[in-house]
Amino acid sequence: MWTEYKITPNLVTAEMWKDTFESEGLPTKILPVKDIISWGERVTFRIFVPKGREHVADEILRKL
Numbered sequence: 658m659w660t661e662y663k664i665t666p667n668l669v670t671a672e673m674w675k676d677t678f679e680s681e682g683l684p685t686k687i688l689p690v691k692d693i694i695s696w697g698e699r700v701t702f703r704i705f706v707p708k709g710r711e712h713v714a715d716e717i718l719r720k721l
Contacts (some may be wrong), residue, residue, distance in 0.1 A: 659686060659705040662714050671702035681717045683710060 665671040671687040678685040686705040689697075706714050 658708040660708045660711065661703050662706045662711060663704040664690070665702045665704060668698045668700065668702060671704060674704050677721075678704075678706065678714060678717055681713075683707075683713050683717065 663674060665674060665687075668687075675685045675687050684707055687702050688705065690701040690703055
């Protein structure tokens, strides 16, 4: 099960956060706020992390 953790303004930023979390071993998914058809560079994206692992994402952010 996944839970929404963060919202980003565009695809580049979403991929940056995804790479950051995954480089620390935290699985991450990104999806556009609207439907999948609207996938593009200038669309707002949601970042999802596994439910119950939000504290791991918080800890990764603290390290930055």
